Amino acid sequence: MTLPDLSVLREEQRDLAARTVREDALGEVRLIGGVDISASRFEQEVHAAIVVLEWPSLTEVARAGASQVARMPYITGFLGFREVPAAVSAWHDLPVKPDLLMVDGQGLEHPRRCGVATHLGVTLDVPAIGVAKSRLCGTWPELPEPVDSAVPITDRGEVVGMLLRSRLRAKPIHISIGHRISLDTAMRWVRATLRGRRLPEPTRRAHDAASVVRKAFLA
DNA sequence: GCGACAG
DNA sequence: ATCTTGTCGC
Numbered sequence: 001m002t003l004p005d006l007s008v009l010r011e012e013q014r015d016l017a018a019r020t021v022r023e024d025a026l027g028e029v030r031l032i033g034g035v036d037i038s039a040s041r042f043e044q045e046v047h048a049a050i051v052v053l054e055w056p057s058l059t060e061v062a063r064a065g066a067s068q069v070a071r072m073p074y075i076t077g078f079l080g081f082r083e084v085p086a087a088v089s090a091w092h093d094l095p096v097k098p099d100l101l102m103v104d105g106q107g108l109e110h111p112r113r114c115g116v117a118t119h120l121g122v123t124l125d126v127p128a129i130g131v132a133k134s135r136l137c138g139t140w141p142e143l144p145e146p147v148d149s150a151v152p153i154t155d156r157g158e159v160v161g162m163l164l165r166s167r168l169r170a171k172p173i174h175i176s177i178g179h180r181i182s183l184d185t186a187m188r189w190v191r192a193t194l195r196g197r198r199l200p201e202p203t204r205r206a207h208d209a210a211s212v213v214r215k216a217f218l219a
Numbered sequence: 220g221c222g223a224c225a226g
Numbered sequence: 227a228t229c230t231t232g233t234c235g236c
Binding site: 046 | 227
């Protein structure tokens with residue numbers, strides 16, 4: 001694994017951020033894709049999986065996976081450079097392309113507004129939403145207990161995402177714009193695909209799929 | 220210098 | 227991220 005020049009990568013992220021479309025620029029959504037990467041700290045490979053679900057049944061119609069040697073280690077704030085290449089590979093192997101991507105990780109909730117969901121969305125120029133399980137940056141007011149409560153996440157005076165109580169007494173999830181979608185529309189799609197779970201179906205299924213890809217690689 | 224820190 | 231058993235609750 002090559003040791004990356006972070007100042008160069010920071011510039012790349014600023015470029016990707018500048019090209020991010022923060023408004024709705026998507027057509028009718030009939031297929032939703034879930035993206036996740038599986039990796040172990042004791043291995044050098046990363047395993048990407050994309051599952052394609054039909055809306056509104058949320059039944060799986062396609063999936064693709066890709067295993068690659070990681071180009072760099074995990075460094076907070078630079079996740080895209082580690083995970084996006086394998087995800088792009090899986091994308092090109094899909095027999096049908098989804099109209100919208102839900103990525104496990106941040107979108108604009110990132111110091112330079114370039115989380116993995118934005119990185120992947122802009123790279124492919126496909127509508128994308130970031131669904132993260134914990135915080136990267138920003139602050140928010142107290143989140144009410146009731147399911148479906150949501151509060152804005154602010155970083156340096158800018159709303160970068162929403163904290164959503166997707167399930168009762170569960171740790172809330174972070175929703176942010178990835179690319180070509182508004183925050184409101186992103187929230188609509190996440191809520192519509194939750195089905196009583198903490199994580200939306202696309203992301204949840206992608207996590208399982210990525211685990212399968214890793215097991216297959218190790219076998 | 221100190222604290223924070225997606226996956 | 228992954229490593230793991232039991233345990234609590236609907």
